[in-house]
Amino acid sequence: MSHPVYLGIDVGTQSIRVLASDATGRVLALASEPLTSRRDGVRHEQQPEEWWDATCLCCRRATESLGPDSRYIAGIAVDATSGTLLLADRDLKPLTSALMYDDARAHIEAEEVNLAGEDLWSRLGYQMQTTWALPKLRWLAKHFPLPPDARLLHQNDFINARLAGRYLASDTSHSLKTGYDFLECRWPDEILSHLDLNLSLLPEVTSPGRLIGQVCFDAAQQTSLPMNTAIYAGMTDSCAAQIAAGAVTPGSWNSVLGTTLVLKGVTTELLRDPQRIIYSHRSSDGHWLPGGASSTGAGILTREFPSADLHALNRAAEIAGPSSTIVYPLAGRGERFPFVSPDAVGFTLGSPASIEEHYSAILHGIAYLERLALNYLRQLGAPMEGPFFFTGGAAQSREWNQIRSNALGREISVPTIVEPALGMAILVASHHFPLHEACNRMIKIHETISPNRNFATYSEQYDRFVDELNRRGWLPDAMVPENVPRVVA
Template sequence: MSVWIGIDLGTQSVRALAVTGDGEVLGAAGRPLTSHRDGPRHEQDPEQWWRELAAATREALRDVPAERVAGVAVAATSGTILLTDAVGRALTPALMYDDRRADAERANEVGAVVWERLGYRRMQPNWALPKLLWLLRDAPAGARLAHQSDFVNRRLVGHDVATDLSNALKTGVDLIEERWPPEVLELLPAGMLPEVVRPGSRLGTVCAEAAEITGIPAGTPVIAGTTDGCAAQLGAGALRVGSWNSVLGTTLVLKGVTKELIHDPLGVVYSHRAPDGSWLPGGASSTGAGVLSRDLPGRDLDALSAQAARSGPSAARSAPVTYPLVSRGERFPFAAPEAEGFTLGTPADDVERYAAILLGAAFVERLCFDYLDLLGAPVDGEIILTGGATRSAYWTRLRADVLGRPVTLRENAEPALGMAVLASGDAGRMIRTSAVVEPSGADLREPYLRFVAELARRGWLPENAAQHARERTAR
């Protein structure tokens, strides 16, 4: 049976998996990555990406016969870029996805019509195109853009490579036409940008030099990957129109599949392009489990979860509820830079304080789906839950109760698995379900609507979104 290699270049580490077509992991390894942070500055050393990727793949492939390796794909952080010379050597440090030293004014002035047509309306300062314009102030002649994945893919194949539409989104690629728009090209020197292809396209094969360094056999096809968020969605198996992957960890991220491009007047939802040409809309909230460590430092969260579970799901109908903002300002399902966390009711103890945070996160998740429904996105398919929150059976059941529908858990949904799926071209049996959790039947509509009303009263949630949540809850 063929073996597919998935690689995830994250912020803190690089991870490699060797996976068979039926989802068996034959090898796995990770290596740490170092960041350099100073206020708005966040940089990494591109050469470290390559060194640690090579170490991870060598270990992951240690017991895998070379003749079974059939393909490799790499995921990378969205919006991470650097400048290289003509042979792929780094000319600058890598500006990471959240480096905020650039200004988006010029990019938005020139590309406003394109960004509006693509549905996200405006670029943010940490997006790749503003950062590229910032880097070009001191760039030598002949410098070229490389996204994080482009840098390592070029090392793998030994020559220039195209970039994928997913990583190119924040650099301003026209996802509808699948090319660089004139508005972007006029901002940059000729020859600065790579060609673009869809994720899943063949970029070349592993060259002899890279094979010796990485342990990936020479001649192995190198497949264009995606951003880490899209890779996680592929790993979760949210592949059909109407299906959604809800990732709840430090914060909440939703990503789904639609046939048509979704346009959002608030600009809080934007879409990637899938390998088959469909669309992958999503949004990232500023709420999530990060509040637990902040508000309940040092507490045994497993013990709190067990105690909360003993009260039963129906107790949530009259319990306090917390809007669990990890930091000031909300990004999804509404845009409110001034938003702050709050609690409706007064928790009696740490158990109630814990349960209030979990309930509030579940309500935000429900409101995200209500807002996506308002935009016309299909939300009637499978909902797959991933992220650290799934370790709590109580929280998972609570989320099913709030959503009023079953939720699916996967055995493994990490981005590296998503890249193995993409490299294979067929999810098939690679995606394994560990459980389907049914709602208990607890009716939590009334506290949910109280929560929605409070967000609207504070002026953060637009009235049309609040009204749609009320109408959808009444169905």
């Protein structure tokens, strides 16, 4: 073998995954190692040294699988969870545990951050949330005595720094939730100063896919990676998954349905959202990546049907079609996309006659919420003419994919491999080919599904679903699609 090998590293919540691919998308090596978390109420922490130990182990396994071909590794890119951060000293030694992406301790600090930077956050099209990185940085600065050389590291920054043996530039994707001004390409020093945060805490920032360093001697010894292997700036895990799905051209979208529902697409211009529900990352090729994450998703199924045969229930739901029972399948309290309502709770309209009907109503309810999200994005001016991809755990069910295709009224494609680590391998390969061409070369489609039922059959139930959200005061009138009658108080 003499062709290049592209290495992607995915630093997730539950594991580290390392994937090696060639330019055709053939997976040459794949290794994973579990991670442990410590949770205490709204707090969620991990130990950064465990990330590094697991990364080294996975890299050694991958290079062992590659054998002599590991010499052809052309580069590495790392993705990680969005909003996860820690503080480290000048020697890259952690000063704090890592506050994870869903750690919600910084609620007071989020209010302070939003007050201090309201004008900028409005211009950038979002509002800082409790779990975002800048409020958590403010919390850390309040509760830990920081030496003058303390530095913030996002989750992937820590791995990149250990690979290089020195601090490297961060990427705009991970820096977004830390308050990086991606329009003027700078840290908002006046806001940071108002929050008593020293600019020296923050890294340099560059675009995803840019060359930022090389693997040093010590890291080469620990990982078995070739010394001087190129390190490229990565992206957040959701952006990496979007690349791995192939949604990289304007008008294309990726719907990730796992525990929750996440929608991400591509636009040529920054999508302006007056509700500030949608926020956009920046692609390595200059496009914008708008998206949002719902609190609704497939996670409710494990709670409602803990010991059921889900495969059989999926088949029954697809055969039966839309149920007369309408379910808003929100597992907890509060929704964040496609509308924001801290008071929202799940509901059921009607009485399902069987477990099969109840299950079917939940699947259809998630599909209706997905359709509402797409309609909202369309209202904001987002292009929708490109390909549409389904990924996430739920995409493994062909029956559920068919239900969602029917409810959305559009053709969908399911990629064969959807690993964020593959997305990072593709990002490395984009130095040899344009990003869209690298996707075309390296992504294989498992199947394409088209609607097989009358769209109007789903539309009637969808209208009832949206009408009830509006009636309960959670969905503003401005977000109700044109064809749905607005509730008159």
